[in-house]
Amino acid sequence: MRSYYMAGNWKMHKTVAESVALAKALVAGLGNCKERVMIAPAFTALSAVAEVVKGTNIILGAQNMGPELQGAHTGEISPLMLKDLGVAAVILGHSERRHSYLETDALINKKVLLALAQGLDPILCVGETLEEREAGNLEAVVGAQVKEGLKGVAASELGKVTIAYEPVWAIGTGKTATPEDADAVHAYIRKVLGGMYGDAPAKAMCIQYGGSVKPDNAAELMAKPNIDGALVGGAALKAETFAPIAMFRS
Numbered sequence: 001m002r003s004y005y006m007a008g009n010w011k012m013h014k015t016v017a018e019s020v021a022l023a024k025a026l027v028a029g030l031g032n033c034k035e036r037v038m039i040a041p042a043f044t045a046l047s048a049v050a051e052v053v054k055g056t057n058i059i060l061g062a063q064n065m066g067p068e069l070q071g072a073h074t075g076e077i078s079p080l081m082l083k084d085l086g087v088a089a090v091i092l093g094h095s096e097r098r099h100s101y102l103e104t105d106a107l108i109n110k111k112v113l114l115a116l117a118q119g120l121d122p123i124l125c126v127g128e129t130l131e132e133r134e135a136g137n138l139e140a141v142v143g144a145q146v147k148e149g150l151k152g153v154a155a156s157e158l159g160k161v162t163i164a165y166e167p168v169w170a171i172g173t174g175k176t177a178t179p180e181d182a183d184a185v186h187a188y189i190r191k192v193l194g195g196m197y198g199d200a201p202a203k204a205m206c207i208q209y210g211g212s213v214k215p216d217n218a219a220e221l222m223a224k225p226n227i228d229g230a231l232v233g234g235a236a237l238k239a240e241t242f243a244p245i246a247m248f249r250s
């Protein structure tokens with residue numbers, strides 16, 4: 001039986017004390033979880049949350065990362081700083097970074113390559129806007145984000161990368177892609193990966209779905225053959241909603 005990768009993106013929420021409380025509740029609630037679980041608090045809470053999840057089955061992730069190791073980059077966070085705190089995974093190219101902060105595929109690709117070189121496992125986010133979907137450009141947009149985001153990633157490194165398909169129109173809106181729609185896009189992403197790396201690595205790739213994942217729709221989404229996990233926003237902010245998502249098979 002395959003295992004799933006269930007990740008919580010806490011976005012710009014929670015003080016250090018609130019983050020520690022949530023992390024403690026998750027450690028208590030997810031001890032028997034069968035899936036790979038990651039939480040990504042705000043940068044300011046990483047250090048404190050690292051102490052809580054150390055030695056547990058919960059992986060510590062960051063929500064973003066600067067594209068350089070060090071230097072004159074005011075406001076940026078280096079992968080070296082993340083590793084220093086015990087961070088093992090990093091979300092890159094989230095649609096909020098692409099759309100609100102104008103991150104390009106080229107910049108995101110630079111971060112993906114740097115994360116891998118530094119031993120951080122990237123989650124590369126891709127997804128179309130409603131306008132792009134309605135104009136019939138879904139495959140072109142998502143395909144290009146996958147190809148550009150992974151440019152230069154060696155086949156030997158691919159297993160460390162996760163793709164998160166997050167349709168922009170489903171994020172924080174309560175609108176979930178139907179499991180069938182999401183699965184079809186995941187299958188398309190796998191086809192693109194197959195063209196780049198061959199069928200076996202494409203089949204082995206972990207592709208998460210994100211966008212209004214909740215306790216009551218997680219199992220239905222995860223049942224689809226091409227959906228290998230979830231990247232959860234709003235419902236990741238409470239143990240009462242994230243734990244049942246991560247434990248959807250229990």
Ligand code: 13P
Nearest residue numbers: 009171172211212233234
């Ligand atoms: P919601 O679960 O709040 O829709 O957010 C999804 C997301 O953007 C996770 O990265």
